[in-house]
Amino acid sequence: MIEIDFKNFKLISEAIKILDLNVIRLKKGDAFRFIDTCKSGYDVIFADPPYDMKGIENIPEKIFLRNLLTENGWLILEHSKFYHFKNNKYFREERVYGNIHFSIFSK
Numbered sequence: 001m002i003e004i005d006f007k008n009f010k011l012i013s014e015a016i017k018i019l020d021l022n023v024i025r026l027k028k029g030d031a032f033r034f035i036d037t038c039k040s041g042y043d044v045i046f047a048d049p050p051y052d053m054k055g056i057e058n059i060p061e062k063i064f065l066r067n068l069l070t071e072n073g074w075l076i077l078e079h080s081k082f083y084h085f086k087n088n089k090y091f092r093e094e095r096v097y098g099n100i101h102f103s104i105f106s107k
Contacts, residue, residue, distance in 0.1 A: 001046075002031040035062045041070040051080040060088050060105050075105040 001024055003009040009028045016024050027034065031047070032055065045063060049056050056079055063075055077085070079101050085091045090105040 001026045002029055002034045004028070004030050032062075035059075035066055035068065038066065038068055040068070041073065042068060043070050043073050044076070045069065045073070046076045046078075048078040057083055057085075060085060060090060060103075064090050064105070064107070069107060071107065073106065077103045077105070079103065 001012065003012055003026065006028070009026070013026055016022075016026060031049070045068065047059050049059070056077075059077055060075060063069065069075060075090070081096075081099060081101055083101070083103075085103040085105070086094070088105065090107065092104045092106055095102045095104070
């Protein structure tokens with residue numbers, strides 16, 4: 001898990017400890033930089049960027065270009081209704097909960 005905001009990072013870190021979720025790897029930093037330099041594969045990547053953040057539409061392609069998912073891994077991207085990913089070859093389904101949309105991708 002990558003979190004750039006210090007307060008959120010601290011809150012998430014404390015929750016991980018309290019809930020004993022030692023399988024979660026938390027790093028403080030910029031998610032786009034992490035994608036560009038990461039060499040590990042993950043079973044699940046959940047991306048919840050700010051809705052108005054530039055570059056949201058590029059997240060799936062960057063993750064698949066860098067091969068950041070394991071063979072049966074999943075990318076779940078939370079986004080607003082203004083983004084559509086159905087044309088992405090890795091797109092599997094979209095789930096809508098009010099104004100919140102989740103696009104789900106896999107290899």
